[in-house]
Amino acid sequence: MATVTPDPRRWWALAALVASMLTLGFDMTILNVALPTMAADLGATTGQQQWMADSYIVVFAALMLPAGLLGDRFGRRRMLITGLGIFLAGSLVGALAADVNWVIAARAVMGVGAALVTPLALSVLPSLFSTDERTKAVSIISTASALGLPLGPIIGGWLLNHYWWGSVFLINVPMAAIGIAACVFLLPETSDPASPRVDAASTACTALGLGALVYAIIEAPDRGWGDPLVLALFAASAALLTALVLRERRSTRPMLDMTLLGHRGFLLNTVAATLVMFVLSGLLFVLPQYLQAVRGNDALGTGIRLLPMIGGLTVAAKGAPAAAQRFGARATVSAGLVVLAFAAFLGSRTTVHSGYGFTALWLSVTGVGFGFALVPAMSGALATLPRDRAGSGSGLLMTLRQVGGAIGIALLGSLLSSAFRDRLDVTGLPAGAADTAGDSVVAAHIVAVRAHSPQLAASADGAYLHGMGLVLLVCGAAALVSALLAAAFLPNTPVAGKEPQDAPRMAGAVTDAGQ
The missing domain is CATH 1.20.1250.20 (MFS general substrate transporter like domains)
Structure with a gap:
């Protein structure tokens, strides 16, 4: 052609x-x-x-x-x-x-x-x-x-x-x-035009199953993982998504092409992109509260202090395609994840006495790692898709990324909340005030002002930094494990400059990626 x-x-x-x-x-x-x-x-x-x-x-x-x-x-x-x-x-x-x-x-x-x-x-x-x-x-x-x-x-x-x-x-x-x-x-x-007809039952199972899963993940940190509603939502999600898979596997013209997940190139690049979003969601979850409640910045000042991450992302946006073309997607994604892990470990060393310069440093490194890991992973996943399945494949990729971010916020938020409440010193406070202070670092500072207790404010800052450090350590460990898995199993997808130009070869990329 x-x-x-x-x-x-x-x-x-x-x-x-x-x-x-x-x-x-x-x-x-x-x-x-x-x-x-x-x-x-x-x-x-x-x-x-x-x-x-x-x-x-x-x-x-x-x-x-x-x-x-x-x-x-x-x-x-x-x-x-x-x-x-x-x-x-x-x-x-x-x-x-x-x-x-x-x-x-x-x-x-x-x-x-x-x-x-x-x-x-x-x-x-x-x-x-x-x-x-x-x-x-x-x-x-x-x-x-x-x-x-x-x-x-x-x-x-x-x-x-x-x-x-x-x-x-x-x-x-x-x-x-x-x-x-x-x-x-x-x-x-x-x-x-030859794509399967939209199956209302499969669409409903997909939407309701994922909706129940995300709803449960969001509610679990507040209600508790053993709460009857949370457990019921997880059970409903598992049943609906299982029904979806069974229905699609029996269909001669499936709406959801499950074979995409059977190809190593698409599957592993998608998993890498999802794990990057899990880590990044944890970083973005803990930072605004730290900058606003502990460091005392207003909403606009907090947003401005997140700008170093944008600087790192800008560097990565320019460098990632060239790096992937020269060294391959596997090396680039793995290196990006290692940099992301380093940024998280560095951030976990933040103390109540750390200045903003230290935060700006590890935020910049985070942006670099995020860009170098995510962009080649997404490009590698999309490169395996034939043109006629671009929409469904892109939807699957972005859905898993979104769910990865939601899981990251829920799990890491639960860890942060638990660590904060356990470390906070509420000695001498009435039961109601103590319970309110344990809700969040913002609530603890409000209670401290009303109770004229600088000791409570200091304890809240220390407790929050303790929880934030644990979250960042988990993020760093997850990124490091992801880097090792990417280096071991991720296919070294063809670089953009050497890919075939014609559409028929694009369709063959799905088969090639699985080899």
Whole structure:
């Protein structure tokens, strides 16, 4: 087949996709800095505040895989536009909401839109870029998605300093509108007319099974891992996902191509990307509370102090594709994970007397390791996908990454909470105040102010640093084990510059990756 001339508008199209991914990325974290203000204005309880943040994540993770399949079936550009439209509508509802339940509903609607956009933004890349440019494009769009996480607190803090809390929703409207216009005018339509029909039962099992799993993981740290509701949710999730696998394996035209997980290239690169997100979620979970409660920064100052991670990511975004081309994906991913482990171990040495310079140092190293590990892993996984399964494969990859992040927050958050409560000295406090202080380092500082107890504030800082150190040690150990597994088992996928240019060979990459 003759080489197709690249579309001259492809980089503009990528810029629009990058803007969309940035918006989705910072929506994962932007609401956290607005919750205290929203709670005061709307009278939200603690549980309602949690669901204002979590409803987006739960729906996002639960629907990402079916969304990729819908793109394969009905057209990726069409579904991208639909997803951005749903995201825009949810943002408008959130900005105008006067009731906490409407805010929760709006965040859930935004999660539906985000679930459509995320896998399809990746799956349209093979239609825009030749194989020698695709690694660079994946690097740019993956970096944009990651950059959104630390940008959320910065943007949210700035907006709250100048406008009302609804502005954290309203900022999405022009971004989504630009994305819709770019999709209409710049993106070609791609689909797989021969793809299996969308199976409503399998879609329901996927969405409900993953939704129950993420819900249980989020609720477990507060309710306890032995809570009847948590156990019931885990059981329901296992039953639904088992039913999905059995149904798809019996189907002659399965909607979910389980054979993708049977290919070493896709499976192991996906596992590597998921483990990177597990580690990074732990780092991003402990840092804002440390910078805000222990170091005394406001929301905007906390976001700004996460910028060194962006600097490290920028370096990695430029260096990872070249490193993968020269040394191979296996060496690059393994090295990135080792750097990530080093950053976590270094961060675990933080004490109450450590200055911000030390935090900036290990944050920078974290960004470098994250970029060098994640970008080649995602590129390697996507390189094994034939064009006609790009949507479903991208959806599976992004879903597992999202679930990995949710598991990281839940497990590491539970460890942090337990270590903090065990180490906190509440001697002399009434039972109610002692129980409140043990909820979080923020709550402990509020109790300390009301009780005029500098000793409690100092104990809270020390207890939090103890828990944070344990979390970072676990992150470091997980990254190190992941590095060893990647070095031992990860296929050294072909570099971008040496891949075949024609579409038929792309389809054969799935078979080659399994050898």
